[in-house]
Amino acid sequence: MIEVLSTFALNTVQDLGRFGSRHLGVSTSGVMDPLALTVGNILLGNADDAAGIEIQTFPFELRFQVDTAFAVTGADCTATLDGRLLPPWWTAPAKAGQVLKLNPPMRGARSYLTLAGGVDVPVILGSRSTHLRSEFGGFLGRALAKGDVVGTADGAGGPARTRPDAFGVEPAEIALPPGAPGEAEPSDDALPVRVLRAGEYELFPQEARQRFWSTAWKITHQSDRAGYRLGGEPLKLASRVEMRSYGIVAGVVQVPPSGEPIIQLSDANTAGGYPKIAGVVEADLWRLAQARIGSSIRFVDTSYDDAVAAMAPVNAYLAQIRRMVELYRQRPR
Amino acid sequence: MSLDLTIAAAADEAPPAPAEELPKLSNIGTRALILEAPGAFDLLQQRRILALADEVATWPGVAEVVPGVTNLMVIFAEPPRDLQACRRALAEAWRRLPPKPLASRVIEIPVIYGGELGSDLAAVCAYSGQLREEVIRIHSSGTYTVCCLGSSPGFGYLHGLDPKIFMPRKTVPSLRMLAGTVTIGGMQAGVSVSTGPNGWNAIGFTAVSMFDLARDTPALLAPGDIVRFTVERVEP
Numbered sequence: 116m117i118e119v120l121s122t123f124a125l126n127t128v129q130d131l132g133r134f135g136s137r138h139l140g141v142s143t144s145g146v147m148d149p150l151a152l153t154v155g156n157i158l159l160g161n162a163d164d165a166a167g168i169e170i171q172t173f174p175f176e177l178r179f180q181v182d183t184a185f186a187v188t189g190a191d192c193t194a195t196l197d198g199r200l201l202p203p204w205w206t207a208p209a210k211a212g213q214v215l216k217l218n219p220p221m222r223g224a225r226s227y228l229t230l231a232g233g234v235d236v237p238v239i240l241g242s243r244s245t246h247l248r249s250e251f252g253g254f255l256g257r258a259l260a261k262g263d264v265v266g267t268a269d270g271a272g273g274p275a276r277t278r279p280d281a282f283g284v285e286p287a288e289i290a291l292p293p294g295a296p297g298e299a300e301p302s303d304d305a306l307p308v309r310v311l312r313a314g315e316y317e318l319f320p321q322e323a324r325q326r327f328w329s330t331a332w333k334i335t336h337q338s339d340r341a342g343y344r345l346g347g348e349p350l351k352l353a354s355r356v357e358m359r360s361y362g363i364v365a366g367v368v369q370v371p372p373s374g375e376p377i378i379q380l381s382d383a384n385t386a387g388g389y390p391k392i393a394g395v396v397e398a399d400l401w402r403l404a405q406a407r408i409g410s411s412i413r414f415v416d417t418s419y420d421d422a423v424a425a426m427a428p429v430n431a432y433l434a435q436i437r438r439m440v441e442l443y444r445q446r447p448r
Numbered sequence: 449m450s451l452d453l454t455i456a457a458a459a460d461e462a463p464p465a466p467a468e469e470l471p472k473l474s475n476i477g478t479r480a481l482i483l484e485a486p487g488a489f490d491l492l493q494q495r496r497i498l499a500l501a502d503e504v505a506t507w508p509g510v511a512e513v514v515p516g517v518t519n520l521m522v523i524f525a526e527p528p529r530d531l532q533a534c535r536r537a538l539a540e541a542w543r544r545l546p547p548k549p550l551a552s553r554v555i556e557i558p559v560i561y562g563g564e565l566g567s568d569l570a571a572v573c574a575y576s577g578q579l580r581e582e583v584i585r586i587h588s589s590g591t592y593t594v595c596c597l598g599s600s601p602g603f604g605y606l607h608g609l610d611p612k613i614f615m616p617r618k619t620v621p622s623l624r625m626l627a628g629t630v631t632i633g634g635m636q637a638g639v640s641v642s643t644g645p646n647g648w649n650a651i652g653f654t655a656v657s658m659f660d661l662a663r664d665t666p667a668l669l670a671p672g673d674i675v676r677f678t679v680e681r682v683e684p
Contacts, residue, residue, distance in 0.1 A: 137523075137598075248642060248644065313475070314472070359518050360516050362521030364521070384600060386599045391476065394480070397479065419531055422527075
């Protein structure tokens with residue numbers, strides 16, 4: 116169990132997402148950066164889909180009420196345990212009464228706190244994720260607040276299970292640099308985001324298509340877990356296209372009548388009607404989740420085969436971490 | 449020999465296949481395929497979409513099927529190795545499957561028309577050139593079919609609004625429309641399911657909950673259901 120000592124808005128309990136209920140109109144919710152949550156869970160020996168806490172506003176401070184273990188992954192938030200600095204992507208045991216503080220990261224947007232056994236909140240429609248708009252799931256259907264006591268599924272939380280010592284892994288942003296392997300370094304600060312062309316791509320005039328690729332799109336302040344609204348010279352269709360409502364998945368890039376693209380993300384509605392120009396490849400979604408408001412991204416035209424192959428380094432990274440954690444756990448103590 | 453003859457005879461008797469426009473297939477990323485039915489927004493195409501959804505949901509490797517308005521999104525557990533084969537299989541099933549029979553379920557939704565919670569009723573009257581009583585009569589005498597659920601939990605896309613009371617969505621959305629607001633958005637009727645900003649036109653209110661996690665089946669509506677709005681009362 117942990118007690119939240121201080122927090123700002125929009126820090127929520129999330130797992131990998133509420134899949135299987137889109138046909139009821141229930142959006143998936145779930146972490147924005149699934150890679151960071153998964154690694155946090157692996158470090159603790161949790162199931163991959165155990166729930167953690169997604170921290171988007173800092174500082175976030177908590178006190179452990181029992182002896183347990185935790186991990187902090189995602190954006191490096193110079194976490195401290197009783198004032199002692201922890202390295203990024205690190206797991207450590209904690210004693211009852213110790214205070215963990217997550218500070219504003221210099222890079223990246225979201226940090227993840229995972230706890231031994233996972234956050235224990237009721238499973239609703241197959242998931243523990245918070246559905247903020249509908250006020251269900253997660254911790255009482257809302258963002259965490261000061262004074263909340265969050266349980267874990269770690270039994271008594273005592274040292275019954277063998278705990279590994281404190282250790283860490285290579286953060287994803289270092290192990291998996293952006294862009295395809297062998298690709299030229301980007302010429303500016305814009306984060307390259309690989310996409311597949313989507314259904315209405317061909318309807319855009321040649322000039323708009325070219326600008327879709329060449330523009331460094333700015334992630335505007337109207338961006339959140341539901342989606343990123345991008346800023347840049349608008350992309351206009353030759354004539355307005357009426358779409359009937361169709362299913363949305365995280366990463367779909369739509370172009371509303373204003374012409375400035377929107378990337379739909381974890382809290383997006385399940386259906387939408389704007390023309391879709393592209394879809395972000397799965398391997399780059401976690402990276403997009405760490406892109407900050409005010410920074411820029413550039414879309415990279417990607418083939419289906421390359422998009423599928425892009426998951427291989429991600430899977431290899433996870434496999435390597437699993438092996439390493441296994442070794443740590445078997446180490447004689 | 450007789451078998452061949454049978455086939456030949458059957459082929460002779462079979463009516464010529466009507467030349468139908470092909471569905472449009474496209475993908476979103478590597479794990480989602482969308483099939484869009486050709487032609488107008490009509491109930492027959494929607495019933496074919498629902499039949500396709502039922503079948504595709506049983507295919508190995510399919511994680512989720514999400515019917516939209518005359519389209520179907522299929523989400524795979526892993527990126528299909530042979531995308532073209534998947535597209536062909538979807539198109540083939542679309543051609544082959546008969547439309548899903550409509551459910552016999554009729555759901556009545558009692559509506560308080562007008563008043564503060566139906567504040568756009570006057571605008572609908574003005575736009576349609578119909579009297580208030582007439583707009584209410586038209587809306588409450590219609591038979592609506594649930595095409596699919598989507599957008600927000602339990603929200604049903606309803607087919608069957610009388611064109612006489614079509615009303616474009618508002619350019620400036622209402623900032624805080626209550627859940628349960630009975631609405632018209634373009635050529636569709638609806639009932640809002642969550643309180644928040646909404647661009648559809650409010651003509652009334654219902655106390656019926658469209659989505660309730662305490663129920664065994666949280667969503668009140670299901671695709672294929674028939675919906676009727678009844679007049680609970682009319683407020684000035």
